[in-house]
Amino acid sequence: MASKLSNEELKKIFNTFDNNGNGKLSYSEIESTVLRTYPEFSSRKKVIMRAYKQADGSKNGYIEIGEFGIFLDSLNHFYELYEIFQKIDKDHDGRINFDDFKKGRKVLKLIDLSEAELKAEFDKIDMNHGGLILFDEFCNYAIKRNIAAQVH
Known part of the structure; x- marks a missing residue:
């Protein structure tokens, strides 16, 4: 998903998440933007958290632009895994x-x-x-x- 985006497209999407404009995304910013954009995630908050943790390579508690592509790919991947999990549960x-x-x-x-x-x-x-x-x-x-x- 993110690997198919240009740097400009990735930055544009990143900016829609960056509510306070500080160049880094808190979990709160990520969750609110994902839920606003994709309401179906309201019952899949575990997916958002898992993708957030996966993408935070620096372990500083924020997703920065260099980690954002990983976040988007992880969000997609963990969503797929959640769907499989739901089939079994x-x-x-x-x-x-x-x-x-x-x-x-x-x-x-x-x-x-x-x-x-x-x-x-x-x-x-x-x-x-x-x-x-x-x-x-x-x-x-x-x-x-x-x-x-x-x-x-």
Whole structure:
């Protein structure tokens, strides 16, 4: 997405986010602009936060123009992952339990695994061992396995 934009186009979009004109974007500026432009993100704030954290390479708490293209690409990528996550999270409570995971095995291309292997895979993803896969945990797993590219 952003890789197809010229520097001028990227700067123009950046400026629509930069409400106070200081040349750096806070999470608040990013969230408000994304929600104003794309209201469907109101139920996907985790996607915005994940993209923001991914793009903040300097770890200074702001997205600067050099990081903005990464933010836009990350926003698109994590949106795709969220859509996959939602297909698996049948009750849409923002968590995937083992039953959801078993039912979603086709989406994840895990149809050849036995139930024991599937449980081991689930436990590997469930980094905090809470018995549920959260969106951040799913993203870490999906990125390692390049799941978005496999689904599309």
